[in-house]
Amino acid sequence: MNRIEALDMVRESISSVVPDADVDALGPNDTFREMLEMDSLDFLSFVEVLSERSGIRIEDEDAARLTTLAGTADFLVSGTK
Template sequence: MTESQARELAAAVLAGIAPEADLASVRPDEDLRAALDLDSMDFMNFVVGLSERTGLPIPEADVPSLYTPRGLVGYLTAR
């Protein structure tokens, strides 16, 4: 998966959870949860959505890697 594909996927999954959230407005190292006002359930639904759309298991230990756009894209492109 390319960086562009990872961003598009994340934006699509996020749109189903928080339609008003704009992933493009979040700085690369900014915490997505705070920047987009996602509560813990919203973020976990986001992680589950990413896992379902990619077919990749995302272990709980890896979830902190997804907190920032840079970490999220890096995680998805490495797999």
Template sequence: MNRTEALAMVRESISRAVPGADVDALGPADPFRDVLEMDSLDFLGFVEILGERSGLRIDDEDTPRLTTLSGSADFLLSRG
């Protein structure tokens, strides 16, 4: 997986967790939970979807790395 694919996977996972979210408007360092007003259940859904799509196990201690598009992509690339 390259960075472009990782970013696409993150965007698609957010879109599935929060239907109607304008993920194209997000910058790489924007805290998407704040920008998209995701509550904890939305974020948990995102983490679960991202884990399923990537085939990676995502633990609670990993979630602080999953707050921006860039951080989430970096996480996938470091584990993939």
């Protein structure tokens, strides 16, 4: 998976959890959980969707890396190498 594919997957995963989210307005380093007012259940759902779509097992300790589009994309790309 390349970085563009990873970014698309992150945006699609956020949109599936928060359907009215304007993911196109998010910058690569914006903290999307805060900007989209995702509560802990939304975030957990996002992590589950992302894990299913990517096929990458996401551990609890990985959650700290999943705060921005760029950070989450980097996590996905490194997990597929």
